[in-house]
Amino acid sequence: MATIIEMPKLSDTMTEGTLVRWLKNPGDEIEVGMEIAEIETDKATMSMEAFDDGILHEIYVQAGEKAPLGGKLALLLEDGEEPPALDKEISSGSIPVTAMEEEESTESAAATSAVGSLPEPVSGGARVKASPLARKIAAERGVNLTQIQGTGPGGRIVKRDVENAPVAGASLVAAPPSAVAAIRPTIGANDERIPLTGMRTIIAERLLASKTQIPHFYLNIDVNAAPLLAFRQQINQASEKSDNANKYTINDFILKAVVQSAVAVPDVNASFDVDAIIRFASVNVSVAVAVDEGLVTPVIRDAQDKSLLEISRSVKDLAARARAKKLAPDEFAGGTLTVSNLGAYGIDSFDAIINPPQAFIIAISSIRKTPVVDANDQIVIGQRMAIGMSCDHRVIDGAVGAQYLAEFRRLIENPALMLL
Amino acid sequence: MAYDLIVIGGGPAGYVGAIRAAQLGKKVACVEMDRAGGTCLNWGCIPTKSLLKNAEIYHLLKHQADQYGLKVEGLSYDWDKVIGRSRSVADRLAGGIEFLFKKNGVDYIRGEATLESPGKVAVTDSAGAKTVHETTDILVATGCVSRPFPDFPFNGKTVIGSKEAMVLAEQPKEIVIIGAGAIGIEFAYFFNAFGSKVTVVEMMPHILPVEDDEVSKTLEKSFKKQGINILTNTKVTGTKDSGSGVEIIVEGKEKQMLKADTALIAIGVAPVLPGGMELKADRGYLVTDDTYQTSAKGIYAAGDIIGPPWLAHVASWEAIQCVEGLYAGGTPKKVDVFPGCTYCHPQVASVGLTEEAAKENGIAYKVGKFPFQASGKAQAVGDSEGFVKLLFGEKHGEVIGAHIIGPDATEMIAELGLAITLEATKDDLEATIHAHPTLAEAVHEATGQAYGHAIHIPN
Numbered sequence: 001m002a003t004i005i006e007m008p009k010l011s012d013t014m015t016e017g018t019l020v021r022w023l024k025n026p027g028d029e030i031e032v033g034m035e036i037a038e039i040e041t042d043k044a045t046m047s048m049e050a051f052d053d054g055i056l057h058e059i060y061v062q063a064g065e066k067a068p069l070g071g072k073l074a075l076l077l078e079d080g081e082e083p084p085a086l087d088k089e090i091s092s093g094s095i096p097v098t099a100m101e102e103e104e105s106t107e108s109a110a111a112t113s114a115v116g117s118l119p120e121p122v123s124g125g126a127r128v129k130a131s132p133l134a135r136k137i138a139a140e141r142g143v144n145l146t147q148i149q150g151t152g153p154g155g156r157i158v159k160r161d162v163e164n165a166p167v168a169g170a171s172l173v174a175a176p177p178s179a180v181a182a183i184r185p186t187i188g189a190n191d192e193r194i195p196l197t198g199m200r201t202i203i204a205e206r207l208l209a210s211k212t213q214i215p216h217f218y219l220n221i222d223v224n225a226a227p228l229l230a231f232r233q234q235i236n237q238a239s240e241k242s243d244n245a246n247k248y249t250i251n252d253f254i255l256k257a258v259v260q261s262a263v264a265v266p267d268v269n270a271s272f273d274v275d276a277i278i279r280f281a282s283v284n285v286s287v288a289v290a291v292d293e294g295l296v297t298p299v300i301r302d303a304q305d306k307s308l309l310e311i312s313r314s315v316k317d318l319a320a321r322a323r324a325k326k327l328a329p330d331e332f333a334g335g336t337l338t339v340s341n342l343g344a345y346g347i348d349s350f351d352a353i354i355n356p357p358q359a360f361i362i363a364i365s366s367i368r369k370t371p372v373v374d375a376n377d378q379i380v381i382g383q384r385m386a387i388g389m390s391c392d393h394r395v396i397d398g399a400v401g402a403q404y405l406a407e408f409r410r411l412i413e414n415p416a417l418m419l420l
Numbered sequence: 421m422a423y424d425l426i427v428i429g430g431g432p433a434g435y436v437g438a439i440r441a442a443q444l445g446k447k448v449a450c451v452e453m454d455r456a457g458g459t460c461l462n463w464g465c466i467p468t469k470s471l472l473k474n475a476e477i478y479h480l481l482k483h484q485a486d487q488y489g490l491k492v493e494g495l496s497y498d499w500d501k502v503i504g505r506s507r508s509v510a511d512r513l514a515g516g517i518e519f520l521f522k523k524n525g526v527d528y529i530r531g532e533a534t535l536e537s538p539g540k541v542a543v544t545d546s547a548g549a550k551t552v553h554e555t556t557d558i559l560v561a562t563g564c565v566s567r568p569f570p571d572f573p574f575n576g577k578t579v580i581g582s583k584e585a586m587v588l589a590e591q592p593k594e595i596v597i598i599g600a601g602a603i604g605i606e607f608a609y610f611f612n613a614f615g616s617k618v619t620v621v622e623m624m625p626h627i628l629p630v631e632d633d634e635v636s637k638t639l640e641k642s643f644k645k646q647g648i649n650i651l652t653n654t655k656v657t658g659t660k661d662s663g664s665g666v667e668i669i670v671e672g673k674e675k676q677m678l679k680a681d682t683a684l685i686a687i688g689v690a691p692v693l694p695g696g697m698e699l700k701a702d703r704g705y706l707v708t709d710d711t712y713q714t715s716a717k718g719i720y721a722a723g724d725i726i727g728p729p730w731l732a733h734v735a736s737w738e739a740i741q742c743v744e745g746l747y748a749g750g751t752p753k754k755v756d757v758f759p760g761c762t763y764c765h766p767q768v769a770s771v772g773l774t775e776e777a778a779k780e781n782g783i784a785y786k787v788g789k790f791p792f793q794a795s796g797k798a799q800a801v802g803d804s805e806g807f808v809k810l811l812f813g814e815k816h817g818e819v820i821g822a823h824i825i826g827p828d829a830t831e832m833i834a835e836l837g838l839a840i841t842l843e844a845t846k847d848d849l850e851a852t853i854h855a856h857p858t859l860a861e862a863v864h865e866a867t868g869q870a871y872g873h874a875i876h877i878p879n
Contacts, residue, residue, distance in 0.1 A: 131843030133818040158843055159818075 002083065003052045003076040007067045010039060010046050014069060021063045021275060023047070028056045030076060037073070054078050064274065065146070130157035137162045199294045210356045214272075215393040218351045219401045223412045225367040226383040228253055231415040244309070250367070251341050252312040256418045257411040258339055258362055259283050259303040259311070265404040269336050271357040272394045286335030286355055287315055289322045296322050297355060299335040308418060339364065349386035359395035362408075363388035385412075423447050423555035425743070426541045428533040428694050431458015432732040433723025434561035435517050437739030441559075442524040444747040449527040449553060451543050456517040456528065458563055459724075460732040462510050463583040468606055470506035471586060472763050475613035479765070487802060497614065499591050506586060529553070535560075535696035538718045542696070557718050557746060560699075560706060561739060564689035564724040569598060572659040572685070578666050579683050582607065592616050592681040596668050598656055600627035602762040604686035605639070609764035612648050619649040619678055621656060621670055628762060632774040632823040634809060639825060642766055642805055659683070689730050702727070711752050712742035720746070734758050759837050761830040766805045769833035772821035772840050773811060784814035785821075788846075788870025790862045792826045794877045797857035803827040808862040810836070810849075812870055817846040828859055835863060846871060 007017050020038040030036060035047040036056070054076035061067045061074070077083060128145045130138070134157045138145050145157055148165045152158035187193060196204065210216075232248055239246050262269045262283045270279045283304040286297040298318040303311060321327050338355040341364040352363040365386040372382030387408065391401045411417050427438040430452030438450040455462055478497055485492045521528045531543040531551075541558060544550045566581030568574055576584050582603050595611050597604045600622035612618040620627065620643075626636035627643070627650060640650055654672030666683045670676060691704040700707045700715035705727035712720045722742045723735030734755050745752030759771040778785045791807040792798035806826025813820050822836035839849060849867040854860050868874040 132845045132848050133813075133816055133843035136816045136818075136845065152843075153841065156842075 002057075002078075002081065003054060004072045005036070005050070005074040005076055007061075007069055007071045007073055008039070008048055009069055010048075016066050016068045016071075018066045019061050019063055019073065022059060024056050026056050026059055029079075030054050030056055050076075052076055055081075057083055062146075128157065129155060130162075131159065133159050134162045138165075197293055199296070203294055206356060207353050210354050214354050214356060216354060216390050217393050217398065217401075219389040219391065219398070219405055220349065220351070221387050221405050221409060222384045223387055223409050224372075224382060225250075225385040225412070227413055228415050229367065229383055246309055246312055248308065248312055250343065251339075251364070252308060252315065253412070253415060253418065254341065254362075254364055255285060255287070255300070255303070255311050255315060255339060256308050257408050258337065259285060259306075260411055260418060261404050261407040262337060263304050264407045265400065267400050268360055268391075268396050268404050270359050270395050271336070272359065272392060273357070277395055280336045282336070284334050284336045286332075286338040286358070287318065288338060288340040288352075289319050291323055291325075296327070296332065297335060297338060298322050298327055298331050299333065301334065337361070343367065343385070349388065351388040351390050354390050354392055359392040360401070360404075361390050363390070423449050423527075423553060425449075425557045425559060425746075426451060426533075426553055426555040427559045427561055428535075428541065429458065429561035429563055429723070429725075430454075430456040430517065430528075431561060431563050431723060431735065432460045433563070433725075433735035433739040434458065434559070435521070436736040437559050437561060437722060437743045438526045439520060439524045440740050441743045441747060442526045444743070446747055448525075449529050449555070450521065451529045451531060451533040451541065453530070453532040455514050456521070457510070457514040458732075459565075459583075460735075461513050461517070463586065465732050466513060467506040467510045467586050468582075468610075469763055470509045471502065471610050472606060472765075474502045474505065475610045476765055479613040484802070499614075502614075503587055533694050535694050535699075535719065537697065538716050557720060559739065559742060560694060560714065560719065560721040560725060561723045561735070562692045562694050562725050563735075564691055564730060566685060567688045567690040569656070569659065569683075569685045569687060572661065572683070574685070575661065575663075578661050578663065578681065579685065581685055585684050588682070594680040595619075595682045595684060596621060596666065596678050596680045597684045597686055598668070599686035599688070600624075600629070600650075600652070601686060601688070602628065602760070604684070605643075605762055605764050607684055607686065608643065608648050609646075612643075612646055613765075617649075617680075618647075619651065619680070621654050621668070621678075622650070622652045623655055625653050627652060628768060630760065630774075631762075631768060631770055632809065632821075633776060635768055635770070635823050635825045638806060639764070639766065639768060643764075689724065691725055693725070710754065711745050712738065729755070729758060729760070731758065731760065757837070757840050759833045761833065763830060766803075766826045767829040768825050769829040770821070770823045771833055771837045772819065774821060774823065775809075775811060778811055778820065783820065786812045786814055786817070786870045788812065788866040788868070788874075790866035790869055790874065790877060792859070792862060794865070795857075795859060795862050797859050797861070798827060800857065801827065808832075808866040810863070810866045810870065812846050812867075817871075818843055819845070819849070822863075824862075826859070826862075832860055832863065835860065 010017065018040040020040045022037050024030060024036045030050045031053050032050055034050045036050050037048045039046055039048050056074060057077040058075045060072050067073060075083065129150055130145050131152060135145070137159060141162070143162050143165045148157050148161050150157035150161055228250065232250060232253060236248055239248065266279060269283055270277050282302045285300045285303045287300065288295055288297050300306070300311060300314045300318065306314065318327070318331065335355065335358060337358055338361040340352045340361060342350060343364050343366040347365045348368065349365045350363050352361045354361050367383055367385045369381055370384050371379050372384065374380045387405065389401055389405055424446035425441045425448045427434045427448065427450045430450050434450055435456055438448050442448045460466065481492050481495055518528060529543050531545040534542040535558065536542050536552060539555055540552055541555060542550055542552045566583065572579055574581055585607050591614060592611065594617040597608050597618065597620045600620050604620060605628055608618050608620050622629070626633060627640050628636045643650055651670060651672050654670050656668055657671050658669035660667040665679065665681050668678045668683060670678060697716060699719065706714050706721040706725050708714055708721050708726050712722055714721050720742050722738035724730045726738070738755060741752040744750045757772055759769060762768040773783070775787065788810045789807055792804045795804065798804040806824070806829065809823040810819060811821035812818065819836060819839040822833065824832055846867050849864065850873070852864070854864040865874045865876055869877060869879055872879040
């Protein structure tokens with residue numbers, strides 16, 4: 001008899017799952033215990049096994065789409081069995097509609113983007129009626145066509161429908177955050193309303209997307225900065241007398257350590273990309289630079305091949321040109337990790353928001369004098385610097401992040417290693 | 421007995437709207453004071469296409485027979501029969517519409533309609549008897565007639581409109597056509613093909629001013645070669661009708677006087693409003709909202725009477741939109757993209773934006789062009805004048821405009837209309853196999869040319 005395959009409960013806290021990919025196609029023979037799909041839960045991606053034998057007849061939820069616990073994912077038939085008459089009903093009602101669809105939105109299709117409520121075209125072979133132009137624009141903007149209602153001939157999705165549709169996160173399957181109405185401040189007579197500049201708009205969009213779509217977790221360590229301070233003094237004294245004199249900042253050493261640690265632990269130098277993780281060949285460091293109207297993050301490219309001197313000069317050049325607004329657009333692009341250093345502002349410790357689509361960001365605080373317990377169990381005056389690492393858990397697991405920070409600590413506390 | 425809908429006018433908007441409403445189960449009447457079919461079928465599209473076919477055959481035999489290896493001696497024509505064939509085609513089709521009314525249960529009421537009030541239409545028949553019909557809704561589809569030239573009234577003989585031009589008892593030796601839109605251009609071709617001396621006067625810089633400039637210029641060259649005198653950028657500043665001929669003073673590059681037997685006025689159309697209630701109008705054309713409703717509740721309008729473009733296919737489409745909005749629960753759409761056709765030789769057809777319009781609107785575009793010279797089919801049939809010119813959006817390659825001048829251009833434009841409606845891109849046109857040998861291959865090649873893939877011409 002016909003069996004509906006439903007979204008299984010794969011973790012205690014799971015309320016919904018994302019169908020990462022189907023391992024079987026319609027028409028395939030299924031046996032009990034066979035792995036048929038990969039499901040991503042709030043905790044991990046797991047494979048789903050079949051509880052029944054049969055032929056996979058129809059898939060209701062496509063790769064990349066979500067379904068609530070118990071939501072219907074597919075229809076299994078016995079060999080030679082005709083689909084039941086209520087197949088149509090099953091398929092169109094396959095996903096229990098959540099409370100989000102209470103009122104019909106006349107303005108846009110935004111309301112239908114609520115997690116778990118999928119419009120009609122998804123059922124069956126997932127053929128979405130959309131014009132070729134609409135498809136191109138949707139692909140370019142990252143708009144999910146299954147979540148749009150078409151207004152063209154016969155309900156076809158046409159250009160204007162895509163243009164009016166909410167844009168989902170560029171490469172993320174999470175529901176767009178726009179489903180929630182903006183919470184707006186009360187503005188008094190003496191308050192000033194400052195329209196967003198292009199830069200502030202981008203900061204707002206990207207960081208909101210990061211905080212809502214990337215599962216952040218945070219690692220924190222205190223490193224002993226005394227060796228670094230001594231080492232820097234020594235190098236600067238020597239450099240002063242040399243031909244190509246350069247004044248090295250603490251930040252230069254930190255950048256060098258960040259890069260070298262990423263070379264040592266390459267799993268962190270990566271990005272999440274819908275159904276894959278991209279591991280980058282080069283370490284490109286985005287350096288957060290405060291400018292008048294906000295913040296920019298120019299990129300030091302191929303930093304793994306650069307010496308301390310080259311990194312020092314690159315960052316000076318980029319920061320100066322960033323403040324003078326003389327950076328070319330491609331100098332912001334392609335970073336694989338970011339360093340945000342608030343040491344100069346006397347910050348004791350902080351965590352930063354990941355700069356998407358990167359997988360982690362390093363937050364550097366000030367070096368401060370603090371009582372520490374030394375090797376002889378004596379309380380002495382130490383120099384400490386707080387380091388925060390914010391990670392995208394889809395890419396970096398706790399142990400990998402810890403490994404990275406251990407390498408970072410080793411370099412900072414033994415700075416001569418950075419010159420090897 | 422009350423109707424659900426009374427349609428006033430039996431042209432392409434009226435009869436189509438009436439039949440569609442009847443199909444949707446409504447009780448419908450259509451009031452017509454002349455003959456079902458309207459201007460299109462009786463005095464426009466259809467009879468002129470008949471005349472133009474005669475002209476094309478005659479012109480071909482007279483000037484190109486030798487090219488085809490044909491020997492024609494003593495070639496002549498019978499003017500009455502040329503006109504007669506055109507009339508019999510119109511007669512046959514008008515009868516066809518009355519049959520369709522019967523078949524769909526539409527009451528066909530002959531007479532002149534007056535809007536008494538919303539829900540009441542009075543019809544006065546030819547004997548002067550007046551009957552008032554009650555109805556829930558009214559659709560006004562009364563159309564247009566030729567617009568007269570100021571101080572140069574129509575007299576049916578020396579100063580005529582398009583309606584008279586297709587039934588002239590005697591062929592004019594010389595004719596001046598004022599206005600080089602589709603109507604003026606089609607009659608210019610027709611009379612010239614049968615040997616009348618034709619002068620076309622147009623105020624704008626090009627003939628067929630709404631078409632793409634490149635198309636207009638190509639047609640102009642072709643017409644001049646055929647012996648038609650074309651005066652563009654030229655204004656009519658004086659007219660005189662002696663009863664047996666006309667004198668027309670024009671000012672263009674130079675001031676001159678044109679003498680002719682007949683002047684054909686083809687400067688546009690004027691609305692024909694029904695009597696009775698006054699409805700809100702703009703320059704004489706009824707103003708309608710998004711559902712085609714006029715300023716009066718329950719009174720709708722569609723077709724030529726609601727303004728440009730004055731095209732039969734647009735009129736029918738509007739009437740269907742209106743009626744389906746009323747009875748099928750859809751949301752009516754207003755006309756956006758529509759094809760335009762001119763049936764001279766070479767034919768001209770277009771849909772979407774011209775290159776000039778794209779520039780004016782600041783739309784980034786790419787052009788692909790393929791001349792029929794390079795088309796095997798066009799060479800084989802001995803008709804290789806003209807080209808296919810396509811406009812694509814720069815960024816996504818969607819079709820935004822198509823302009824064809826050449827053999828069967830008016831048949832070929834349908835593919836591009838579909839492409840625009842479906843928002844097809846150059847990829848879709850290129851991915852579609854076009855039969856060989858056909859003229860339509862030129863569409864495929866023009867697409868390729870835009871992107872450097874054309875096979876039969878340099879890219």
